[in-house]
Amino acid sequence: MAxxxxxxxxxxxxxxxxxxxxxxxxxxxxDFVEAQRQVPELRELLRNPQLDKSVKASAxxxxxxxxxxxxxxxxxLLAEKNRAGEIEEIAREFDRLVAQAEGILDVELTTxxxxxxxxxxxxxxxxxxxxxxxxxxxxxxxxxxxGGLVLQAGSLRLDSSVRGRLDRLRQELTxxx
Numbered sequence: 225m226a227x228x229x230x231x232x233x234x235x236x237x238x239x240x241x242x243x244x245x246x247x248x249x250x251x252x253x254x255d256f257v258e259a260q261r262q263v264p265e266l267r268e269l270l271r272n273p274q275l276d277k278s279v280k281a282s283a284x285x286x287x288x289x290x291x292x293x294x295x296x297x298x299x300x301l302l303a304e305k306n307r308a309g310e311i312e313e314i315a316r317e318f319d320r321l322v323a324q325a326e327g328i329l330d331v332e333l334t335t336x337x338x339x340x341x342x343x344x345x346x347x348x349x350x351x352x353x354x355x356x357x358x359x360x361x362x363x364x365x366x367x368x369x370x371g372g373l374v375l376q377a378g379s380l381r382l383d384s385s386v387r388g389r390l391d392r393l394r395q396e397l398t399x400x401x
Contacts, residue, residue: 233317271309
């Protein structure tokens, strides 16, 4: 992630933590990100580099009304600094900071087939036992894996998929002489 996005997320995190508003800010920021995903016109307005920042700020003023002051002021600051189009990345980093502070391990679990609720709970329980942390997992299905799973936690990637094993075997066979 680019440094300015991380800097903005950290600044919002510190302000929310100082005012004991982390949960409220996280929820409001998430709601705003979801709203701009669902309303393409809002997303385009925020990302359009040709629009004057005062136009973006006044549109945000109308939209945000009485929302959480920290989020409202933060979004207006982003518009003023021509960074409003980066809100999704900044929100993702903010969520990561909150999860890190709460000791939550955020993982992405990719499997070849959809897991049942019980299977997913079992895998998550095993990860929690191994890591000693609470786990929040997002699940994806990628039939190209053939079987097994891929676990991504930050920069750590554990690939125990059939596709991964085949790729490693192919690599080994082509590099050995």
